[in-house]
Amino acid sequence: MTKFITKHKKTFAITLMMLPGAIWLLVLRYIPMGGLVIAFQDYRPFPQNPTFLNNILNSRFVGFDNFRFIFATDRAWNMIRNTLAYNAVFIVLTTILSIALAVCLSEIGSKFLAKTYQTLMFFPFFISWVVASYFVFAFLDPTFGVLSHMRNWYLDPAGWPVILTISHLWKSLGFSCIIYLAAITGIDQGLYEAAAIDGASKWRQVWAITIPSIKPMIIMLFIMAVGRIFNADFGLFWNIPMNMGPLQNVTEVFDTYVFRVMQAPIAGAIGMATAAGFFQNIIGFVCILGANFIVRRVDRENAMF
Amino acid sequence: MDIKPARKYRGNKLSASAEFAIHLIVGAFAIACIVPFIFIIVIAFSSAESLRTIGYSFFPAEVTITSFRAAFDMGDTLVRSFFVSVFVTVVGTFLSLLITILYSYGLYRKDYKLRHFFAFFVFFTMVFGGGLVPTVIVIRNLLNLGNSFGALIVPSLFLPFHVIIMRTFFVTSVPTSLIESAHIDGSGEFRTLFSIVIPLAKPGIATVGLLTAIGFWNDWQLALLFIRDRRLFPLQYLLMEMQQNTEFLRRNLTMIGSASGINLADLPGEGLRMALAVIIVLPIACAYPFFQRFIISGLTVGAIKE
Numbered sequence: 001m002t003k004f005i006t007k008h009k010k011t012f013a014i015t016l017m018m019l020p021g022a023i024w025l026l027v028l029r030y031i032p033m034g035g036l037v038i039a040f041q042d043y044r045p046f047p048q049n050p051t052f053l054n055n056i057l058n059s060r061f062v063g064f065d066n067f068r069f070i071f072a073t074d075r076a077w078n079m080i081r082n083t084l085a086y087n088a089v090f091i092v093l094t095t096i097l098s099i100a101l102a103v104c105l106s107e108i109g110s111k112f113l114a115k116t117y118q119t120l121m122f123f124p125f126f127i128s129w130v131v132a133s134y135f136v137f138a139f140l141d142p143t144f145g146v147l148s149h150m151r152n153w154y155l156d157p158a159g160w161p162v163i164l165t166i167s168h169l170w171k172s173l174g175f176s177c178i179i180y181l182a183a184i185t186g187i188d189q190g191l192y193e194a195a196a197i198d199g200a201s202k203w204r205q206v207w208a209i210t211i212p213s214i215k216p217m218i219i220m221l222f223i224m225a226v227g228r229i230f231n232a233d234f235g236l237f238w239n240i241p242m243n244m245g246p247l248q249n250v251t252e253v254f255d256t257y258v259f260r261v262m263q264a265p266i267a268g269a270i271g272m273a274t275a276a277g278f279f280q281n282i283i284g285f286v287c288i289l290g291a292n293f294i295v296r297r298v299d300r301e302n303a304m305f
Numbered sequence: 306m307d308i309k310p311a312r313k314y315r316g317n318k319l320s321a322s323a324e325f326a327i328h329l330i331v332g333a334f335a336i337a338c339i340v341p342f343i344f345i346i347v348i349a350f351s352s353a354e355s356l357r358t359i360g361y362s363f364f365p366a367e368v369t370i371t372s373f374r375a376a377f378d379m380g381d382t383l384v385r386s387f388f389v390s391v392f393v394t395v396v397g398t399f400l401s402l403l404i405t406i407l408y409s410y411g412l413y414r415k416d417y418k419l420r421h422f423f424a425f426f427v428f429f430t431m432v433f434g435g436g437l438v439p440t441v442i443v444i445r446n447l448l449n450l451g452n453s454f455g456a457l458i459v460p461s462l463f464l465p466f467h468v469i470i471m472r473t474f475f476v477t478s479v480p481t482s483l484i485e486s487a488h489i490d491g492s493g494e495f496r497t498l499f500s501i502v503i504p505l506a507k508p509g510i511a512t513v514g515l516l517t518a519i520g521f522w523n524d525w526q527l528a529l530l531f532i533r534d535r536r537l538f539p540l541q542y543l544l545m546e547m548q549q550n551t552e553f554l555r556r557n558l559t560m561i562g563s564a565s566g567i568n569l570a571d572l573p574g575e576g577l578r579m580a581l582a583v584i585i586v587l588p589i590a591c592a593y594p595f596f597q598r599f600i601i602s603g604l605t606v607g608a609i610k611e
Contacts, residue, residue: 021427028444033433128541
């Protein structure tokens, strides 16, 4: 053994460094994958000694009952529709608007102003959804809110698709804009100079130089976002509508649904919530593989794996 | 075929009106990004009377600091939550950085034999996982972390995205030849990492450290899942709880109200909550102008170059 260690001293030392992270991954990522069997169980805590293994080993297997039960409800189809619709709108708007903003920012002559705008735009990225929900509340509060004269926002589902979309864009545009801006800054300035000498207008330069240059990145980010189309931002959909019951029809998405089912005080809730999460993960996994497959076909260099 | 005379080349500049339009659009969005924050500051400084008569407004009828006094009169509750948030942020960031640096270093070392295995081991978790419920069950029943500081720290110690950024920083800022010569000089693996690699990758460590710290400071989800004991509520979760359960606040103030000399009747409940929101964002807002450059440069290096 000692001989083995001296021989592989380097590998051994580095493996030692990997261990904390590897153990964390094993316990908090890989063991839960094994916990997915709960999706096929009528999961109940084992009364005598409710440890992790006991609970799973002593719960009854029910096959696909949990899945059948979930998909028999309108609520499940409704939240899937919401998740897909919100994400589709988010992806399209984020892509278009952040590119537009990045192009505009890159054209601003004053470096000081450009930096200032960028700094302000990035600020929401660092604000938690809890605090953001206070920001929204300041406008929609039924008694004091600026927009309270229009309707009682927290009881009326109309308008929430727009509110949630604005909230999402407000928080995320700064970030994606910075990524695109970095790509635009990397474009060879000589191309623009040459185009200008040939008489190309700014507008034409954007379409003939900027957009083609950052196209691989646009496609990459777009397809990666599509790969995550079944994943919703829990914080956004949980905090901004303040968990209000009357709004659930338009604010319930996959992640909030799984959480609500898990918390539901009904028998078999844990099994059903796991099943819903399992379905989300499998279909998300297929989407990501599919997205990556498409990237490979379009542009081999940008494929993730 | 009509040949236009070539426009005289006047440098590649925008026309004044186009530039003005761009400033209008970008400027409007940039201002919209901080207006809500300024708005809740104004609300927090508005008097209860002003709220009653004109509601939330950028121009309150009367300015007071009652809301902030009320917030500080919450005493223990606020101080304890503040302590929880600070503790979780400091300890969490330190441990997280350590784990991330160690793991990323192994992935960066091209001569490390198990590199491909460990790369797959971490990146696979980005595309597939057990989902919320099994993870919660593991943390509660296997690790027995429910209702403890551990539940606020352990679940977010290690993020694959941060490994990507960190490894990219190692690749771009630490030349392999340096590692080799250190080994020839007889430096061990740990010494090479701590006295050569880490000093060179400081900007990357700062970027990942800041992202991690902000993640811990802003976290409320772990508290929502695992914490029932009020004494362990981080600030963000305290704020969230109060918003969704205003009664909690009234109860606290009934107990201390007489001692602080604040009359419960004219207490601005909304104002107080807005004041708390301001207090929570304040550390980030104050530090933000200084650290944002770091994160922007870190993200653009880490996310783009590969």
